[in-house]
Amino acid sequence: MKRLILPLAVLVALALAFLPMVGSDTMVQFGINALLLATLAQSWNILGGFGGYVSFGNSVFYGLGTYGTAIAMTNYNLPFGVGLVIGVILAMIGAALVGLPILRLRGPYFAIATLGLNGAMMAIFSNLPIAGSNIGLVLPLARNDAMFYELALGLLVVCTLTVLWISRSRYGMGLIAIREDEDAAGVMGVNATLWKVSALVLASIFTAVAGGIHAYWSTFVDPASAFDSTLNVRMVIMCVFGGPGTVFGPVIGSFVLSAVYEVLAAQISTAAALLFGFVIVLAVVFMPRGLADVVKGGRAISWRYFIRNIRENRL
Amino acid sequence: MTAAPQTTPRTVIETRGLTKRFQGLVSVNNVSFQIAEGETLGVIGPNGAGKTTLVNMISGTLTPSEGQVVFEGQVINDVPAFRRAHLGIARTFQVMKPFHGMTVLENVAVGALFGRGAERSMAAAKEKAREWLEFTGLGRRIDANAEALGGPDRKRLEFAKALSMQPRLLLLDEVMAGLNPVEVDEVVDLIKKIRSQGMALLVIEHVVKAIRSLSDRVMVLHHGEKIADGDPTRVLEDPRVIEAYLGKRRT
Numbered sequence: 001m002k003r004l005i006l007p008l009a010v011l012v013a014l015a016l017a018f019l020p021m022v023g024s025d026t027m028v029q030f031g032i033n034a035l036l037l038a039t040l041a042q043s044w045n046i047l048g049g050f051g052g053y054v055s056f057g058n059s060v061f062y063g064l065g066t067y068g069t070a071i072a073m074t075n076y077n078l079p080f081g082v083g084l085v086i087g088v089i090l091a092m093i094g095a096a097l098v099g100l101p102i103l104r105l106r107g108p109y110f111a112i113a114t115l116g117l118n119g120a121m122m123a124i125f126s127n128l129p130i131a132g133s134n135i136g137l138v139l140p141l142a143r144n145d146a147m148f149y150e151l152a153l154g155l156l157v158v159c160t161l162t163v164l165w166i167s168r169s170r171y172g173m174g175l176i177a178i179r180e181d182e183d184a185a186g187v188m189g190v191n192a193t194l195w196k197v198s199a200l201v202l203a204s205i206f207t208a209v210a211g212g213i214h215a216y217w218s219t220f221v222d223p224a225s226a227f228d229s230t231l232n233v234r235m236v237i238m239c240v241f242g243g244p245g246t247v248f249g250p251v252i253g254s255f256v257l258s259a260v261y262e263v264l265a266a267q268i269s270t271a272a273a274l275l276f277g278f279v280i281v282l283a284v285v286f287m288p289r290g291l292a293d294v295v296k297g298g299r300a301i302s303w304r305y306f307i308r309n310i311r312e313n314r315l
Numbered sequence: 316m317t318a319a320p321q322t323t324p325r326t327v328i329e330t331r332g333l334t335k336r337f338q339g340l341v342s343v344n345n346v347s348f349q350i351a352e353g354e355t356l357g358v359i360g361p362n363g364a365g366k367t368t369l370v371n372m373i374s375g376t377l378t379p380s381e382g383q384v385v386f387e388g389q390v391i392n393d394v395p396a397f398r399r400a401h402l403g404i405a406r407t408f409q410v411m412k413p414f415h416g417m418t419v420l421e422n423v424a425v426g427a428l429f430g431r432g433a434e435r436s437m438a439a440a441k442e443k444a445r446e447w448l449e450f451t452g453l454g455r456r457i458d459a460n461a462e463a464l465g466g467p468d469r470k471r472l473e474f475a476k477a478l479s480m481q482p483r484l485l486l487l488d489e490v491m492a493g494l495n496p497v498e499v500d501e502v503v504d505l506i507k508k509i510r511s512q513g514m515a516l517l518v519i520e521h522v523v524k525a526i527r528s529l530s531d532r533v534m535v536l537h538h539g540e541k542i543a544d545g546d547p548t549r550v551l552e553d554p555r556v557i558e559a560y561l562g563k564r565r566t
Contacts, residue, residue, distance in 0.1 A: 170428045170437060173417075177425050180414035187374055188480060189400030189429030245416065 009248060013157055020146035028145045032217060034258040035152035036210045040231070041238035041250040042159045043206035047199040048236065049244030050163075050172055052179025055200070056232050057098060057114035058207055060121050061091040063226035065208025066215040070137040071130060073216070080142075084212040091208035092201050099197040106182065115229075122227040136222030139215060148217045155213065156251065159206040164247050175199060176245070241283050243292025253291055285309070324351035325387075327515035328373065328404075328484050333382035335368050335539075342368040344539040345382070350484070355506075355516040357530030357547065359523070361560060365539040366519045367409060370486045373517075374406045375399040386484070403431045405482035407473040409489045409519075413461035420444050420457045423475045430480025447475040451505060467498045474505060484515045491522050499525055527551060535559065 020028050040062065047053050068087025072078040078086075102113040126134040142148075166172035174195045177185035186192050215221050242253020260279055264272040286306045287294050294305065329349040335342045343365040350356045358366050371377040373384055375396030383390050386402060394402070405426075414422050423444035427434045434440040448454050451471040456464065464472060470490055477485055487506070491499050503525050510516060510529075520526045526533060526547065533550040535543040537559040543550045550556060 168437065170435060170440070173421065173425055173428055173437075176417060177414050177429075180416060181412045183376060183396075184408065184412035184414070185425070186396040187376065187400060187406055188426050188476065189397050189431075189433070190425070191397045 005248065009160075013153070016153055017150065020149050025145065028149050030258070030262060032145065032149050032152050034255055035149070035156050036214055037234065037238060037258055038251045038254040039152070039156045039159050039206055039210045040235045041242070041254040042156065042163055043203040043210075044232075044235040045163060045239045045244060045246075045250045046166065046175075046203045047196065049239055049246070049250065050166060050175040050179065051196055051199050053103070053196060053199075054111045054236065055114045055203075056111055056229065056236070057117040058203060058235055059227060059229055059232035060098070060117045061095060061204035061207040062211040062214075062231060063118075063121055063125070063223075063228075064091040064094050064204075065211030066221050066226040067125060067131055067137075068208065069212035069215045070139055070221040073139050074137045075130060080212075080216055083216075084209055087212045088205050088208045091204040091211075095201040095204035096197060099200040100193075103193065103196040103200065118227045118229040118232070122223045125226065126223045132222075134223060136220060139219045139221065141219055142216060145217075148213060151213050152210075155206065155209055160247065160251060162202070162206075167247050171195070179245070237280055241280065241290060243290030246290070246292040249290050249292030252295075256291070324353055326351050327387060328517070329385040330369075330373070331383040331385065333369070333372060333384065334380050335365070335372060335377060336380045342539050343372070343379075343536075346536070346539075346541050347382075348534055348541065348544060350515040350517060352483075352515055353510070353513045354531050355510055355518060355529055357526040357533040358517060358519045358536065359521070359526055359533060359556075360536035364536040366536055367488055368539075369536070370406060370488050370517070370519065373484075374404055374486060397429075400430055400480060401433065403481070403483035404486070405430065405477040405480045405484070406486035407470075407477050407488055407490055409492065411469050411473050413464070413469060413472055413476075415460070415462045417461055418457070419448065419453065419459050419461055419464065419472055422461050422472060423447055423479045426476045426479030430482070432479075432481040444475070444479055447479045450478065450508070451475045452501075466493060467501070470494070470502060471505070474509070478509065482514055484517070485509065487516065487518045487520075489519050489521065491520055491525055503529060523551060 019031055023031070040058070044055065044058050047055055065084070065087035068090040069080070069083035072083035072086045073080060098117060102110060105113055125131045131137065166175065174185065174190045177188065177190050178192050178195060182192055211226070238254035238257050239250040241257055242251065243249025261272065261276050264275050268275070286309055288309055326349045331347050333346045334344055346369060348356065358369070360366055368377065372379045375394065379392060384392055386399070386404065391399060391402070414425065420441055424437070424440040427440035427443040432443070434443060445454070445457065448457055451474045453468060453471040453475060456468060461472065473490065491502050494502060499522055506516070506518065506529055518526065518529055530547045532545060533543070533547045534541060535550060535556050542559060543553050543556050
C-alpha cells in the first residue's frame with residue numbers, strides 16, 4: 001500500500017494535466033477552483049497539520065498574494081509573473097511580522113489571535129487608494145482557462161512535493177515534535193520559534209501564489225473577496241477532513257469535498273450549504289483523523305473502525 | 316589495582332545560590348552544588364522539596380529568581396532551553412512525554428537530530444537512534460508507535476531520547492516512580508551502564524536503596540533548602556535527613 005501511493009500520485013497528476021484537452025469548459029473551471037483550494041489546504045497543512053498550530057490567518061496571505069498581483073498588474077503594468085513575486089514577498093513579510101509575536105501563544109490562544117487578522121487587513125486595504133479602496137481593482141483579461149488550470153496544477157504539485165520533503169526531513173521531525181509536546185521538543189534542542197515562524201512563512205508562499213493566480217483568472221479583486229475568512233475555514237475543513245499531518249490527505253480531502261459541494265449545489269441549490277455541513281459533521285464523527293487514516297488501514301477497515309472512533313470520542 | 320593518573324575531574328554543572336520564588340512561595344532557596352565529569356549526584360527530599368524545580372532551572376524550562384546556573388564555566392541563566400540542549404544538557408521528565416504519532420525510532424531520532432551531536436541527515440540520525448535503543452534494551456520495539464509502549468518501556472524510551480542527544484549532563488527526574496522492584500533493578504543497571512559513559516548525572520529519586528547504590532554523593536533538599544550534601548551512607552544516616560523524611564523520633 002505504502003509503496004503504491006507515490007507512483008499512483010504521479011499518475012494522477014499526469015492524468016490531471018491532460019484534462020483541459022479533453023474536458024469541458026465547466027470542468028476545467030471546476031478544476032481550477034478545486035486545485036487552488038487543494039493548494040490552500042495543503043499549505044495550511046504545513047503549520048496546522050505538522051506543527052499542530054491551527055491558524056485562521058492564512059487567508060490573509062491569500063489576500064496579500066491577490067492584491068500584490070493585482071496592484072502590480074493594474075497600477076504598474078507589470079507582467080503576471082512579477083506580480084506573483086511581489087504578492088509572495090508581501091505575504092512572506094506579513095507571515096514573519098505576524099508570526100513572531102503571535103506564535104508565542106499556544107493552542108486555542110493562537111487560533112483566537114489569528115481570527116482578527118482578516119478583519120484588520122480588510123480594513124486596511126479598503127482604505128488604500130493604490131488598492132482601489134473599497135471598490136477594488138480590475139485586472140487585464142486573459143481568456144485562457146487551460147493556462148490557469150496548468151498553473152494551478154503545477155502549484156499544487158510543487159506544494160505537495162514540499163510537504164513530502166517535510167514529512168521525511170529533519171525540519172518535519174522538528175515540527176511534529178512541536179505538535180506533540182512543545183516543551184519536550186525545546187528541551188531536546190528544537191528551536192520552536194524559528195521552526196514555527198518558518199512554517200508559517202513557507203505556507204504563506206503557496207497561499208499567496210494561489211491568491212495571485214485566482215486574481216488574474218477572475219480578473220477582479222476587492223477587499224471582501226480577498227480577505228475572506230470563510231476561505232480559511234474551508235482550508236481547515238478540507239485539511240482536517242483529508243488527514244492533517246499527512247502528505248496526500250489534504251489534497252484528497254479537498255478534491256472530495258469540492259466534488260461533493262459541486263454535486264450538492266447542482267442538485268439542490270439552496271440546501272447545498274446545509275447538506276455540506278451535515279457531510280462534514282458526519283466525517284468528523286466517523287473519521288476524526290481524516291480520510292488518510294481510513295486509507296492507511298487498507299482492507300482491514302470495516303464498520304468496526306467507525307464504531308471505535310465513536311467510542312473513543314464518547315459520542 | 317590500576318593506578319589511574321590523578322587529575323581533578325572537570326566541573327560540568329554548578330549552581331550558585333540558586334533561588335526560585337513563585338509569588339510568595341520559595342520553591343528553591345539558595346542552593347549551591349556542583350557535579351564533576353563522570354560523577355553521579357543523587358538528589359532526595361520529600362514531595363515539594365523543590366527537586367523538579369531545580370531540574371527545570373538547569374534544563375531551562377524555568378528561569379531562576381536569583382543565583383546562577385553555570386555549565387562548563389559559562390553562566391547560562393539567559394540561554395533558552397533548546398540552546399542548552401545543544402550545549403549538552405539533557406533531561407527526562409517525571410511525567411513522561413513521548414511524541415505520539417511517531418514511532419519509537421523516530422522519537423529517539425529527534426534527539427540525535429537536534430541534540431549536541433545534531434545529525435543533519437535522517438538516515439544517520441535513525442542509525443544512532445537504533446544504537447541507543449539497543450543500549451537501553453528497547454531494540455525489539457523500534458517500529459512500535461510511542462503511545463503503544465507500557466510503563467517500563469516508556470522509561471527506556473525516555474532514556475534513549477535523552478541519551479541520543481549526546482549530553483554532557485543528564486538530569487533524571489524520578490525515573491523509577493511507578494516501577495516494581497524488579498524493574499527498579501533493571502533501571503539501576505541501566506543507569507550504571509550510562510555512568511560508565513563518563514557524563515555527569517543528576518538523579519532525583521525516592522527509592523533510597525537505588526540512590527545509595529548509584530550515587531557518588533547525595534544531596535538532600537527540604538523546603539527548598541539544601542540540608543545535607545556528601546557521602547551517601549553518611550547523609551542517609553544523618554538525623555536531620557531522617558527527620559525530614561519521617562518526622563521527629565518520639566522518645
